[in-house]
Amino acid sequence: xxxxxxxxxxxxxxxxxxxxxxxxxxxxxxxxxxxxxxxxxxxxxxxxxxxxxxxxxxxxxxxxxxxxxxxxxxxxxxxxxxxxxxxxxxxxxxxxxxxxxxxxxxx
Amino acid sequence: xxxxxxxxxxxxxxxxxxxxxxxxxxxxxxxxxxxxxxxxxxxxxxxxxxxxxxxxxxxxxxxxxxxxxxxxxxxxxxxxxxxxxxxxxxxxxxxxxxxxxxxxxxxxxxxxxxxxxxxxxxxxxxxxxxxxxxxxxxxxxxxxxxxxxxxxxxxxxxxxxxxxxxxxxxxxxxxxxxxxxxxxxxxxxxxxxxxxxxxxxxxxxxxxxxxxxxxxxxxxxxxxxxxxxxxxxxxxxxxxxxxxxxxxxxxxxxxxxxxxxxxxxxxxxxxxxxxxxxxxxxxxxxxxxx
Numbered sequence: 254x255x256x257x258x259x260x261x262x263x264x265x266x267x268x269x270x271x272x273x274x275x276x277x278x279x280x281x282x283x284x285x286x287x288x289x290x291x292x293x294x295x296x297x298x299x300x301x302x303x304x305x306x307x308x309x310x311x312x313x314x315x316x317x318x319x320x321x322x323x324x325x326x327x328x329x330x331x332x333x334x335x336x337x338x339x340x341x342x343x344x345x346x347x348x349x350x351x352x353x354x355x356x357x358x359x360x
Numbered sequence: 361x362x363x364x365x366x367x368x369x370x371x372x373x374x375x376x377x378x379x380x381x382x383x384x385x386x387x388x389x390x391x392x393x394x395x396x397x398x399x400x401x402x403x404x405x406x407x408x409x410x411x412x413x414x415x416x417x418x419x420x421x422x423x424x425x426x427x428x429x430x431x432x433x434x435x436x437x438x439x440x441x442x443x444x445x446x447x448x449x450x451x452x453x454x455x456x457x458x459x460x461x462x463x464x465x466x467x468x469x470x471x472x473x474x475x476x477x478x479x480x481x482x483x484x485x486x487x488x489x490x491x492x493x494x495x496x497x498x499x500x501x502x503x504x505x506x507x508x509x510x511x512x513x514x515x516x517x518x519x520x521x522x523x524x525x526x527x528x529x530x531x532x533x534x535x536x537x538x539x540x541x542x543x544x545x546x547x548x549x550x551x552x553x554x555x556x557x558x559x560x561x562x563x564x565x566x567x568x569x570x571x572x573x574x575x576x577x578x579x580x581x582x583x584x585x586x587x588x589x590x591x592x593x594x595x596x597x598x599x600x601x602x603x604x605x606x607x608x609x610x611x612x613x614x615x616x617x618x619x620x621x622x623x624x625x626x627x628x629x630x631x632x633x634x635x636x637x638x639x640x641x642x643x644x645x646x647x648x649x650x
Contacts, residue, residue, distance in 0.1 A: 301536050306599030307647050351647060 258308030268319035275326035302352040363387040368434035370396040414455035429565040441503040452506035460518040479613040490618040527578040532639035543612040545588040552579040553631035560628035575622035580629040
């Protein structure tokens with residue numbers, strides 16, 4: 254069974270790729286954000302955090318945002334795209350913050 | 361008001377010690393490397409900040425001036441200690457001795473509490489239980505080697521030293537686990553809650569009876585478990601299957617320890633293993649609310 258955090262990460266990556274494919278090359282700034290999310294999520298898939306339950310709430314939120322971006326592109330309606338993209342970025346920042354599980358066991 | 365020097369006072373344990381002492385009404389001199397982040401320990405909140413390096417005599421002399429006790433935590437820890445043998449000995453051994461000599465000169469009665477480690481016992485898996493302070497010491501790494509050497513120097517030169525051989529410290533916060541846990545799956549382990557270590561360190565500096573003693577510091581009966589069980593409890597709370605965990609194939613330095621004497625004098629085993637798990641669970645629930 255694939256842990257839910259990783260499953261969400263895969264869905265986010267897939268939605269970002271499909272969104273990218275549907276965007277015009279003129280939307281350079283949006284494309285850059287989506288490309289960077291793909292890279293971050295690919296890297297994060299190797300991290301312990303993604304395997305924990307802690308990852309589920311934040312990755313759920315990002316998965317929802319990514320799906321919404323994809324749907325907007327498919328409908329050729331980009332009026333809300335900047336708003337959803339900004340929310341997506343905010344949630345991605347939360348993932349990065351939570352993933353920084355850098356406590357130590359001191360010996 | 362009495363002043364206590366905490367070396368390595370900006371580290372994760374040092375901060376907790378400094379804050380506890382400050383809360384108990386002591387003036388706390390926090391000594392650490394200049395490049396460390398002293399945020400949260402500003403002087404107006406009851407701390408004296410002193411930036412310096414224990415490899416430098418002048419800085420150490422300044423640090424011990426007017427203090428009534430020293431809690432000496434400054435050290436190079438693994439993994440850094442394993443990469444830099446020379447520096448590890450300069451800090452962990454010579455730095456400790458320099459501190460002891462300077463304190464003896466400044467205040468011959470003041471205790472020096474030295475944070476050593478149960479890792480100095482090495483592989484104890486075949487021995488008699490529980491591990492007592494007179495067990496032989498056999499370093500498995502450079503860090504333990506340095507702590508054994510520092511202990512030896514202190515016993516020869518500093519009758520006021522209180523040596524605490526501290527077990528693995530469990531912090532009730534969510535942490536990325538090590539790639540390989542530093543013990544075997546079925547190995548005996550007995551860690552200790554961070555707050556209890558702080559209590560032990562502070563009490564060691566205050567209790568006259570502690571002077572000149574060597575103590576094991578571990579969690580007590582409720583913390584005695586096996587490596588796999590400890591990791592499973594943690595992974596269960598995070599919802600991660602235990603199969604994800606990797607353990608050492610050879611014994612690490614962990615075991616069960618005799619803490620009767622340390623508990624009698626220092627009265628620090630106040631947090632049960634279950635209480636630690638409850639704190640961790642609460643922390644996880646807080647983090648889940650995003």
